[in-house]
Amino acid sequence: MPSSQIQSDTEQILTTEKALGAHTYKPLEVVLSRGAGVWVWDIDGRKYLDCLSAYSAVNQGHCHPRIHAALVEQSQRLALTSRAFHNDQLAPFYQEVCALTNAHKVLPMNSGAEAVESALKVVRKWGYEVKGIPADQAEIIVCENNFHGRTITIIGFSSDTNSRRNFGPFAPGFKIIPFGDVQALEQAITPNTAGFLVEPIQGEAGVIIAPDGYLKQVREICSRNNVVLILDEIQTGLGRTGKLLAEQHDHIEADITLIGKALSGGMYPVSAVLSNRETLGVLQPGQHGSTFGGNPVACAVARMALKVLIEEGMIDNAECMGQRFMAGLKAIQNPLIREVRGCGLLLAVEFHPEAGNVRIICEALMRQGVLVKETHDFTIRFAPPLIITASEVDWALDRINSVLSSHA
Numbered sequence: 001m002p003s004s005q006i007q008s009d010t011e012q013i014l015t016t017e018k019a020l021g022a023h024t025y026k027p028l029e030v031v032l033s034r035g036a037g038v039w040v041w042d043i044d045g046r047k048y049l050d051c052l053s054a055y056s057a058v059n060q061g062h063c064h065p066r067i068h069a070a071l072v073e074q075s076q077r078l079a080l081t082s083r084a085f086h087n088d089q090l091a092p093f094y095q096e097v098c099a100l101t102n103a104h105k106v107l108p109m110n111s112g113a114e115a116v117e118s119a120l121k122v123v124r125k126w127g128y129e130v131k132g133i134p135a136d137q138a139e140i141i142v143c144e145n146n147f148h149g150r151t152i153t154i155i156g157f158s159s160d161t162n163s164r165r166n167f168g169p170f171a172p173g174f175k176i177i178p179f180g181d182v183q184a185l186e187q188a189i190t191p192n193t194a195g196f197l198v199e200p201i202q203g204e205a206g207v208i209i210a211p212d213g214y215l216k217q218v219r220e221i222c223s224r225n226n227v228v229l230i231l232d233e234i235q236t237g238l239g240r241t242g243k244l245l246a247e248q249h250d251h252i253e254a255d256i257t258l259i260g261k262a263l264s265g266g267m268y269p270v271s272a273v274l275s276n277r278e279t280l281g282v283l284q285p286g287q288h289g290s291t292f293g294g295n296p297v298a299c300a301v302a303r304m305a306l307k308v309l310i311e312e313g314m315i316d317n318a319e320c321m322g323q324r325f326m327a328g329l330k331a332i333q334n335p336l337i338r339e340v341r342g343c344g345l346l347l348a349v350e351f352h353p354e355a356g357n358v359r360i361i362c363e364a365l366m367r368q369g370v371l372v373k374e375t376h377d378f379t380i381r382f383a384p385p386l387i388i389t390a391s392e393v394d395w396a397l398d399r400i401n402s403v404l405s406s407h408a
């Protein structure tokens with residue numbers, strides 16, 4: 001195909017999207033049509049190493065053959081029953097996810113935001129019925145620069161103006177404290193505090209890592225004050241940080257853990273609220289639900305996504321390749337780099353503001369065959385699928401090094 005024709009296909013797609021779609025994202029100008037493992041291809045056959053992994057939904061790699069087979073097999077047999085009837089995939093999904101995570105109860109949902117919403121409902125109900133908080137007085141504490149999704153309740157307690165502006169009025173009952181600050185948590189808690197919702201590492205905020213031992217202290221404070229600790233592990237969970245759940249770095253267990261994204265290996269929207277018996281135990285028939293939540297395809301896909309994560313050693317690989325990737329990023333010489341940080345394969349390079357908007361760097365990396373996206377203005381996150389090999393890490397680092405060290 002002549003290159004002018006190639007050009008016009010991409011341009012036409014971008015023009016159509018711009019004309020017909022709501023402009024809720026600002027994607028890089030690459031149109032992808034195929035993926036396998038850590039690699040994706042654009043419509044002109046150019047190959048890229050995916051260092052975003054759909055915000056950590058594709059931890060198991062693109063189009064993982066075993067997850068794909070589970071999707072095909074189940075969708076040929078039975079796709080949706082609704083929860084008006086039982087299906088034969090839900091119970092084994094519960095069993096396997098509980099065995100793996102130590103949870104006692106599971107509430108299956110679809111998107112991450114739905115899992116967050118569900119947890120907020122459950123924690124409020126627990127606050128009234130178990131803790132004894134007076135009617136409509138329940139408070140939930142959250143952190144500055146959080147990202148928990150895009151529903152009205154959730155953005156109501158976001159501290160990002162662009163996410164919130166002109167979407168009000170918002171639901172009351174939330175208090176925002178600085179992330180990583182145990183004293184602020186201690187001070188914010190009142191007898192009406194039902195829960196504390198926090199990300200183990202703030203992914204969307206730019207891979208912000210709390211001081212050492214933060215979660216351990218948070219766990220202690222929540223237990224002492226009878227406050228439900230809700231960890232949003234939708235991005236940090238399922239191997240991304242080199243552990244099954246990021247809470248394991250601090251040797252703690254949350255009361256409620258939210259997972260999503262990689263729960264399906266990117267094959268299907270599946271999320272879940274995991275909890276101890278007491279918290280999810282407050283829900284009775286008719287008080288919550290979802291037509292697609294817990295459907296047989298979602299369960300079959302999630303079961304296989306968890307299975308391959310464990311059986312194929314992806315979590316240890318994330319730890320090992322994360323160290324290699326981090327060492328390579330730290331070796332890059334550029335005075336405009338302010339900090340390289342991360343955990344497992346959730347890594348970030350933050351630039352000084354003098355570097356300007358780093359989108360230019362993302363575009364340069366794209367031309368070299370490495371796909372990444374800026375988070376806010378000055379930070380680039382690197383989060384490839386957890387199946388990445390040492391030679392693929394080195395391949396990416398060669399290109400990242402040449403682009404980042406020459407950026408002035």
Ligand SMILES: *Cc1c(COP(=O)(O)O)cnc(C)c1O
Nearest residue numbers: 111112113147148149232234235
């Ligand atoms: C992506 C994300 C969500 C929201 O998930 P959606 O599936 O996009 O609704 C919530 N919390 C965290 C930490 C996330 O990274």
